[in-house]
Amino acid sequence: MIESLLSAQLLFAAAVLGALYALIGLGLNLVYGTMRLLNIAHGDILMVGAFAAFWWFTLTSLSPLIALPLIAVFGAAIGLALYFALFRHQLAQELDASVIEGRSLLLFFGVSVVTQNVTALLFTATPRAYRHLDEVYRFGDLAMTGNRIAALVCAVTLLIAMLIFLKKTLFGIEIRALIQHREAARIVGVNVEKVQMVAISIGFAVTAIAGTLLSMTEQTNPFMGFRFTIAAFVVIIIGGLGNIRGGIIAGFLLAVMEIYAVTIFSAEARSILIYGGFVLAIILRPQGLLGVRKRA
């Protein structure tokens, strides 16, 4: 039993899931951190990315990996459209953060319901999957399918690229400045409006890419998103607001717990673990979801 629990197989599964959690956590971190938008539709963006990949593969027979830039642009376009339609006006009013959070939560809730049901109307609620890169590679005891390896490599590459972007480029530093202190960032000359647009574009793009990668390993259906929304929230609660590296660690941590819970108990344990972790995380941090740094 112990041996099987330490198996490379489980750790590999956890690494793939963890990399995806880290990505969607990163996406949520950017959107929540810079604008205080509580994006409860985050997982639905992932679902849209997964569906885009499914149709790309079905219609063109080309690898979804080729379509990643396209799907990223698609995700970013959705983010920008929502930004202009729903949030730009409110953010410009410089309302209290709690008002922004409350309204954005309800707006995104509406967005979530609309996205799920429009997808179900267009493509029916039938779960969909496709076979791509499903040949098995063996290293000793470890058996890995090509699509999981590809998902892991792509996700980790993107994570590293994002870390470098946020640390080294001026735009990245401006985003982090906005996350840390909105007013101070404005005072030192950060173009808040522009940074917000970039942040929501990148946040949505990264999440859509995570959806594409996920679709290569799991079934896709219009109502799959909520689980990932909650996972993303757990990740940024544990990792800390604006703490990109913390979020990445938290993503892997959550994935390890989840994979082991499913293996030891049952598939239902997954939902109980995620929602239980979510409930506990919020209750134990009553000062606010992320309580690490507050906007002054």
Place this chain on the structure above:
Amino acid sequence: MRDTFTLITVILAGVGLLYFGSIGAGPYWQIVALNLAMWIALTQSWSLFSGLTGYISLGHAVAYGLGAYMMATLFSEWPIWVLVPMGGLVAGVFALIVALPVLRVRGPYFVILSFGLSELVKYVLLVVETALGQSSRLLFGAPGTQTLLVWMLALAAVATLLRHVIGLSRFGQGLVAIREDETAAETIGIPITRYKVLAFALSTVIPGMVGAVMALRSTYFEVLQVFSPTISFTIVTIAIIGGAGDARGPVLGAVFLIALSETLRGVSPQLYLVFLGLSLIFFVRFVPNGLTGLLRGGGR
């Protein structure tokens, strides 16, 4: 006082109209009246807590679900008039148990917490039912729509009256003070924790009873269906569309919802949900005042 008498008259007139009107108009309209009364009862109760305190709950499906669960498990053993109040009692007791830790969390965090908790309860019960070998339960020999309509109209009437009376009471004013500024409310001596817990528990009792009655309506119980987040979501949408400021809001919102659902549900349930989501977005974005009032105090 005169206000209350006017309201009672209006409620009685409304109940009479819905009852005799729908009985006269036929079975379809009885179901429409039943659904309308159900959403009014649910949203008035929700508003008793969320409207007054500004703590927006996305978890009231749990109360509904527990009531339905109660009815589904004990239907063959006990009479309905015991089980319906018991559904409310169980929901209220559950709310009391979770209230203390949950109500420490404020503002938008409370909203997502209530949602997460609701999903947690759903999946725990799913595991329990699976372990019991019960993927679904059937209720044989449930009473007809007319009887259920009487129950539901009574629940809607009581919920509306309760919302109105508590809104005017000292207790209700205390809850509003919590919404406006929780810290200030505490400073002037309002027992905020006791008030919040009491309002929270009270607001789940009628939804528990509604759930019990609705289990009789569907004669079929399945965890995923009765603990559905769509129920919580619909309640909030009704309240936001109608406004949760007083007892009129939920009624207006429920009428809007029923009109929407009766027009679209026949076409496609998904289309109906799309329009429901769009209505929510529209009202939050362009008619935001009710919402601002709701969330202002809770978010500090």
